[in-house]
Amino acid sequence: MKKSKLIIFASFVCFSAILKAGQEKAPTPNEQFSVNARIFLAGTEAKKQGAKGMAQLTKKEKSSASYLPYRNYKLITEKQKTTSLNKPCEIKFGEKSSVLITPKRSKLGRLKIKLQWHLPGRKAWEKTLFFKKNSKTLIGVPHSKKLGNYILSLEIK
Amino acid sequence: MKNKKQKITLAVDKDEKADNQLSDTILAHKKISETVKSAYQFSHSDIKMKYLAGRVIEEAKSGRKQPFFQTVKDIWFRLFGVHSLAWSAALSVVLIASFGFVLMKKYVKTEPKQLESFVIFQTQEGESVVRYFNYRSVSKNEKI
Numbered sequence: 001m002k003k004s005k006l007i008i009f010a011s012f013v014c015f016s017a018i019l020k021a022g023q024e025k026a027p028t029p030n031e032q033f034s035v036n037a038r039i040f041l042a043g044t045e046a047k048k049q050g051a052k053g054m055a056q057l058t059k060k061e062k063s064s065a066s067y068l069p070y071r072n073y074k075l076i077t078e079k080q081k082t083t084s085l086n087k088p089c090e091i092k093f094g095e096k097s098s099v100l101i102t103p104k105r106s107k108l109g110r111l112k113i114k115l116q117w118h119l120p121g122r123k124a125w126e127k128t129l130f131f132k133k134n135s136k137t138l139i140g141v142p143h144s145k146k147l148g149n150y151i152l153s154l155e156i157k
Numbered sequence: 158m159k160n161k162k163q164k165i166t167l168a169v170d171k172d173e174k175a176d177n178q179l180s181d182t183i184l185a186h187k188k189i190s191e192t193v194k195s196a197y198q199f200s201h202s203d204i205k206m207k208y209l210a211g212r213v214i215e216e217a218k219s220g221r222k223q224p225f226f227q228t229v230k231d232i233w234f235r236l237f238g239v240h241s242l243a244w245s246a247a248l249s250v251v252l253i254a255s256f257g258f259v260l261m262k263k264y265v266k267t268e269p270k271q272l273e274s275f276v277i278f279q280t281q282e283g284e285s286v287v288r289y290f291n292y293r294s295v296s297k298n299e300k301i
Contacts, residue, residue: 064277067287125272125292132278140274142292
């Protein structure tokens with residue numbers, strides 16, 4: 001009887017310790033994130049609009065863009081916003097198009113982010129992705145013939 | 158089934174009685190003879206043939222035209238030997254629905270549920286990594 005009581009007590013102590021540790025590691029809800037989003041039009045459509053080559057890309061973006069089949073990039077919009085956990089940050093581009101960036105979780109320099117695309121005449125598209133803080137990431141926008149090839153360059157600090 | 162058999166036997170009886178009673182004008186009616194002929198051409202069973210012939214003669218005697226559903230039933234009867242009106246109606250619905258489904262698949266463009274895209278990120282060593290993923294379409298009722 002004594003042994004079983006001891007085991008129950010020990011497991012309770014362990015469980016409460018684990019819970020406390022988890023609470024300590026959880027990010028504060030007021031943690032602020034600086035979102036730097038640049039949206040590019042890529043391919044022949046960018047060339048038609050007068051943008052030739054990768055002149056409008058930064059050095060980091062250029063190295064990442066070398067993996068893509070496009071050779072012409074035109075900067076459509078560039079926005080810098082601050083947001084917090086579970087608070088969507090909206091970036092509008094093109095005609096009635098927008099992207100909602102919602103940070104979901106932040107842990108050990110890694111971010112879990114939900115991207116939601118709202119494109120004209122189409123359903124909304126969404127995806128949850130993991131990002132590394134302070135690094136440039138290129139993301140493909142849901143492609144449509146009307147919209148063209150858009151690319152989102154995202155950096156979250 | 159019993160009712161059907163009774164109906165068929167009745168029709169056959171009527172057919173036999175009517176053979177004697179039918180006037181020359183009815184027999185000379187082109188439409189009737191043609192339908193009877195076609196009924197004989199399509200079906201191979203004697204009972205089926207007599208059933209159809211009985212129906213035609215009955216119609217000629219009463220002087221009424223075949224109702225629409227009866228015509229549909231006859232078509233199914235001649236093609237597949239379906240006696241029941243309910244079965245023939247059900248088969249018609251299935252046929253029309255499958256035809257509509259094939260047409261819809263061919264001509265109605267539906268958006269895919271998943272859309273392929275890419276993400277390029279840099280590792281700690283500075284190398285770029287490309288990953289492919291699928292976007293998920295969000296339905297209208299779903300909260301965004």
